[in-house]
Amino acid sequence: MADNLRKFSLFGITGDVMEKILLGSLALRFGLLCIMALLSVVTLSEILDPSVLQMPASLLMDPLASPPKTNTELGAMTSEPSTKTDEDKDSTEKTRQQGFKSVLRKVVFSLRMSYPSGKRWLQVLYFVKFGIMILGRVIVFYTPMQTERVIRAFGQTGQAADGAPILSKFDMASIVSYVLYDYLKRYSNILTAITAIVDTPVDDHARSSMTLRFFQHVHGLSMEYHLNAKSGETMPVLQGAEHSVIYITEILLYQILPSVLDVMLSLVYFWFAWGWKYGLIMVVNLVLYMIMNHFTTKRRIRNWNDYSDVSHKASSRAADSLQNFETVKHFSNEAFEVDRYRAGLVGHSKMSLRSTVEDSLLAMPRGLLWSWNLFIGCALCATEIAQGKRDPSSFMTFVLHTKQLEDPVDTFGWVFSSIKREFNSIDKLFDILEAEPTVKDIPNAPSLITKKGDIEFEDVCFQYGADKKGLSNISFKVPQGSTIGIVGPTGSGKSTLLKLMFRLWDPTSGRILIDGQDISKVTQTSVREQIGVVPQDTTLLDESILYNIGYARPSATRDEIEDAAKAAHIHDNIMTFDKGYNTSVGERGAKLSGGERQRIGIARVVLKRSSIILLDEATSALDSATENDIQKALNAVTENRTTFVVAHRLSTVMHADLILCIKDGRIVERGTHEELIQRAIDDDGKGEYYKMWRIQSGESSSSSASTVSDDVCDSAFQDMTYNAETCAGLKEP
Numbered sequence: 119m120a121d122n123l124r125k126f127s128l129f130g131i132t133g134d135v136m137e138k139i140l141l142g143s144l145a146l147r148f149g150l151l152c153i154m155a156l157l158s159v160v161t162l163s164e165i166l167d168p169s170v171l172q173m174p175a176s177l178l179m180d181p182l183a184s185p186p187k188t189n190t191e192l193g194a195m196t197s198e199p200s201t202k203t204d205e206d207k208d209s210t211e212k213t214r215q216q217g218f219k220s221v222l223r224k225v226v227f228s229l230r231m232s233y234p235s236g237k238r239w240l241q242v243l244y245f246v247k248f249g250i251m252i253l254g255r256v257i258v259f260y261t262p263m264q265t266e267r268v269i270r271a272f273g274q275t276g277q278a279a280d281g282a283p284i285l286s287k288f289d290m291a292s293i294v295s296y297v298l299y300d301y302l303k304r305y306s307n308i309l310t311a312i313t314a315i316v317d318t319p320v321d322d323h324a325r326s327s328m329t330l331r332f333f334q335h336v337h338g339l340s341m342e343y344h345l346n347a348k349s350g351e352t353m354p355v356l357q358g359a360e361h362s363v364i365y366i367t368e369i370l371l372y373q374i375l376p377s378v379l380d381v382m383l384s385l386v387y388f389w390f391a392w393g394w395k396y397g398l399i400m401v402v403n404l405v406l407y408m409i410m411n412h413f414t415t416k417r418r419i420r421n422w423n424d425y426s427d428v429s430h431k432a433s434s435r436a437a438d439s440l441q442n443f444e445t446v447k448h449f450s451n452e453a454f455e456v457d458r459y460r461a462g463l464v465g466h467s468k469m470s471l472r473s474t475v476e477d478s479l480l481a482m483p484r485g486l487l488w489s490w491n492l493f494i495g496c497a498l499c500a501t502e503i504a505q506g507k508r509d510p511s512s513f514m515t516f517v518l519h520t521k522q523l524e525d526p527v528d529t530f531g532w533v534f535s536s537i538k539r540e541f542n543s544i545d546k547l548f549d550i551l552e553a554e555p556t557v558k559d560i561p562n563a564p565s566l567i568t569k570k571g572d573i574e575f576e577d578v579c580f581q582y583g584a585d586k587k588g589l590s591n592i593s594f595k596v597p598q599g600s601t602i603g604i605v606g607p608t609g610s611g612k613s614t615l616l617k618l619m620f621r622l623w624d625p626t627s628g629r630i631l632i633d634g635q636d637i638s639k640v641t642q643t644s645v646r647e648q649i650g651v652v653p654q655d656t657t658l659l660d661e662s663i664l665y666n667i668g669y670a671r672p673s674a675t676r677d678e679i680e681d682a683a684k685a686a687h688i689h690d691n692i693m694t695f696d697k698g699y700n701t702s703v704g705e706r707g708a709k710l711s712g713g714e715r716q717r718i719g720i721a722r723v724v725l726k727r728s729s730i731i732l733l734d735e736a737t738s739a740l741d742s743a744t745e746n747d748i749q750k751a752l753n754a755v756t757e758n759r760t761t762f763v764v765a766h767r768l769s770t771v772m773h774a775d776l777i778l779c780i781k782d783g784r785i786v787e788r789g790t791h792e793e794l795i796q797r798a799i800d801d802d803g804k805g806e807y808y809k810m811w812r813i814q815s816g817e818s819s820s821s822s823a824s825t826v827s828d829d830v831c832d833s834a835f836q837d838m839t840y841n842a843e844t845c846a847g848l849k850e851p
């Protein structure tokens with residue numbers, strides 16, 4: 119060979135020179151590879167530097183813990199380590215990922231979710247795809263044997279019709295069969311086309327049914343979950359898990375299973391058709407490969423977990439800052455947000471580089487092991503051919519079979535790590551799916567039947583958490599059609615009381631009765647259907663005004679919606695907008711003023727026509743004149759309906775049939791406005807309600823109760839739209 123090369127000449131370049139060029143280029147290639155390997159190791163060690171690894175963790179800290187003022191402070195903030203809670207969470211997550219049971223659970227979950235249960239024709243398609251996969255294994259197994267048959271045919275000699283010797287027989291049938299096998303093995307063949315077509319409706323069905331189930335579950339969760347969940351994170355988790363479920367199924371059934379079948383078939387074939395030595399080489403190689411793979415996969419998973427955590431946190435922080443753009447602008451923190459996001463991206467790319475470098479380095483020993491196996495097998499086969507024990511064509515069969523196994527065995531190299539990555543997102547989904555509603559309907563709970571609308575609180579106690587505030591021993595009874603005013607300092611528990619009525623939470627002890635029925639024993643939906651709420655901060659859906667008002671009763675006609683808007687004194691405003699009722703309100707109603715949002719909230723309650731109405735500071739964002747108008751409208755709406763009015767402005771509640779004054783979660787005073795004032799006057803001016811009334815009426819708190827004069831009353835009335843009779847009743851006898 120070397121001699122032949124030396125004699126060779128091309129364009130005047132002799133074989134000698136050519137040989138040197140070839141050797142030189144080989145040496146150069148080797149040198150470059152060494153440099154690349156060295157650089158990879160250097161990069162790896164740099165990336166493995168713990169300070170670099172901690173960098174992205176800075177994104178985990180709460181930026182509000184100490185609001186940044188200067189760039190230096192911003193820089194300092196972004197290099198803080200993560201909070202312990204997040205670390206704990208992450209390690210729990212990773213611990214949970216391990217364990218056979220947990221893996222099995224996720225696998226079963228994925229397989230179940232991706233199976234089109236309930237759809238017969240989709241099930242047929244599902245099994246067609248599976249059948250094609252099995253057929254594929256048979257084709258893969260037979261292709262090398264067909265090659266051997268073609269080669270053997272060359273070796274067969276014979277005689278032509280004229281008696282001339284034929285050195286090699288031309289076997290068209292075996293060549294055609296080989297080409298056919300090869301075609302069916304290719305990516306772009308008829309079987310893969312059928313698989314892709316079959317796949318689409320099956321996967322689409324799995325995706326949509328899964329997302330709907332998850333979506334329904336999340337909507338079924340209680341207020342507590344939604345308050346704790348980060349807005350904007352739930353949907354990506356659902357979408358990520360939806361992708362993961364499909365991916366895991368695809369990998370299990372169409373990557374791992376075929377690979378296992380390929381390996382098993384080859385193993386059995388070699389062991390029994392070629393002898394135990396070949397089988398043993400295969401087994402030893404596979405076992406070594408799996409062991410090596412196990413350790414490398416562990417490392418890859420850790421890399422991936424770190425990578426996905428950093429990536430997830432960086433993007434959710436970025437989304438959060440965009441959602442709260444107004445707050446960012448209030449504090450001119452645009453640059454801070456950009457810096458924080460940049461730090462996240464830097465961490466992200468470092469993680470990405472680290473895992474790529476590690477993955478590539480870890481793949482090298484696997485390649486070497488495989489070549490070693492090929493070498494042993496080839497040497498054994500060549501020896502047997504040389505000894506005349508085997509046909510030379512069998513060498514080709516061995517090489518093709520072994521090479522054909524490379525793909526499936528290599529699949530084990532990456533498939534387990536990638537499947538485990540997907541487990542990460544299924545874990546996040548499990549967190550959501552495992553969240554139980556804190557407010558639950560008892561089994562077979564009946565619906566609430568409202569005959570009148572009498573309401574009773576029976577020694578109701580409630581706490582948000584073990585050490586958090588709530589309500590204590592709340593008891594009162596109100597007949598149908600009454601208006602109950604709830605007043606008290608901020609944070610005293612007024613809204614909490616309304617939330618308990620609406621069953622956003624259930625009392626820790628005690629009972630709330632509507633028409634004698636304990637609301638915790640009837641369905642939440644039936645309770646909520648009977649109650650109309652105007653919350654402190656009416657949030658709207660990013661749709662038109664028409665849609666938002668109609669949301670209270672989707673069956674309402676356009677006329678009914680407009681009537682409700684008129685009753686809430688917002689119709690004229692709406693008509694001044696270019697698109698009238700079709701005006702889009704923006705995200706959470708951001709394109710409307712606070713007062714407009716509140717009036718849409720009131721219009722909704724008008725449209726809902728519920729028998730009980732809860733108004734939580736429903737008119738706080740309105741000017742006195744508009745409030746006065748709306749108050750009249752609300753009086754019409756609330757007539758003959760049991761109404762709870764939470765208000766700081768006493769003018770809103772002073773006509774109530776009963777006023778409850780709440781302080782630190784307890785009712786400290788109760789009565790009508792007149793009774794409360796009179797009681798305070800009789801008691802030397804002591805009384806919470808009286809104190810608030812005097813502050814709001816503009817009288818100095820140091821004045822004594824006995825000096826409640828006409829002037830005071832008048833100034834109070836200016837703000838309170840108070841009536842003359844009530845005022846007369848409050849003056850000193």
Ligand SMILES: Nc1ncnc2c1ncn2[C@@H]1O[C@H](COP(=O)(O)OP(=O)(O)OP(=O)(O)O)[C@@H](O)[C@H]1O
Pocket residue numbers: 345582583586587588606607608609610611612613614615654
């Ligand atoms: N989801 C919650 N988790 C924990 N604590 C809460 C929660 N909601 C409210 N609280 C706490 O419960 C207490 C009562 O809150 P609530 O909203 O009922 O007060 P409020 O009297 O309506 O106040 P305001 O007049 O300011 O609206 C407050 O200390 C508040 O911080």
